[in-house]
Amino acid sequence: DGGITQSPKYLFRKEGQNVTLSCEQNLNHDAMYWYRQDPGQGLRLIYYSQIVNDFQKGDIAEGYSVSREKKESFPLTVTSAQKNPTAFYLCASSILLLFRTGNTEAFFGQGTRLTVV
Amino acid sequence: GQQLNQSPQSMFIQEGEDVSMNCTSSSIFNTWLWYKQDPGEGPVLLIALYKAGELTSNGRLTAQFGITRKDSFLNISASIPSDVGIYFCAGVSGAGSYQLTFGKGTKLSVIP
Numbered sequence: 001d002g003g004i005t006q007s008p009k010y011l012f013r014k015e016g017q018n019v020t021l022s023c024e025q026n027l028n029h030d031a032m033y034w035y036r037q038d039p040g041q042g043l044r045l046i047y048y049s050q051i052v053n054d055f056q057k058g059d060i061a062e063g064y065s066v067s068r069e070k071k072e073s074f075p076l077t078v079t080s081a082q083k084n085p086t087a088f089y090l091c092a093s094s095i096l097l098l099f100r101t102g103n104t105e106a107f108f109g110q111g112t113r114l115t116v117v
Numbered sequence: 118g119q120q121l122n123q124s125p126q127s128m129f130i131q132e133g134e135d136v137s138m139n140c141t142s143s144s145i146f147n148t149w150l151w152y153k154q155d156p157g158e159g160p161v162l163l164i165a166l167y168k169a170g171e172l173t174s175n176g177r178l179t180a181q182f183g184i185t186r187k188d189s190f191l192n193i194s195a196s197i198p199s200d201v202g203i204y205f206c207a208g209v210s211g212a213g214s215y216q217l218t219f220g221k222g223t224k225l226s227v228i229p
Contacts (some may be wrong), residue, residue, distance in 0.1 A: 033217070042205065042221035058216070090159050105150060105218055108159035
């Protein structure tokens with residue numbers, strides 16, 4: 001079945017450690033996104049990528065890094081520079097169609113809950 | 118950046134009642150999406166809207182793309198307990214722009 005998979009579902013990190021969250025999709029989507037969700041809050045964009053080997057900062061990129069070496073994969077690293085990393089992290093993907101306004105639906109993974117201990 | 122104002126923030130309704138929630142913006146969007154999120158899970162796409170004035174249904178859910186392209190609403194008819202969750206609206210601003218702007222969500226509670 002086609003879909004978008006995040007792993008792990010739960011992750012615990014000690015303060016000062018970097019940690020990498022995995023996101024893989026087999027939907028053949030060009031665009032991929034990382035969002036952060038805090039309790040009672042909406043989704044805030046961390047990074048997004050519209051094509052392999054290219055990515056752009058979102059609204060809250062500080063303390064995070066990403067890579068897009070393959071179309072299917074968009075891992076997110078939460079670095080020790082992120083002051084408040086405990087949150088629910090969501091990865092999404094969408095078809096990228098230039099100069100068209102249709103078919104821009106984005107599909108989400110199941111999320112990774114990161115807790116700093 | 119762009120912002121979406123989603124209301125209400127939360128609502129408690131009796132099972133069987135109809136529900137309405139909406140999103141407004143000062144910016145124009147070319148696409149409106151409505152998602153539902155269950156606790157501890159990722160959002161699931163409910164309805165996608167692509168044209169101003171478009172009215173689309175998905176079972177008991179109906180959503181409309183506002184004529185001004187600055188708003189959208191979602192209605193749920195005859196609510197049931199499994200409708201409980203957080204509903205998010207999201208907008209895509211234009212061709213070549215594939216960032217989604219999300220509302221802060223409407224938390225729906227259904228009283229059996």
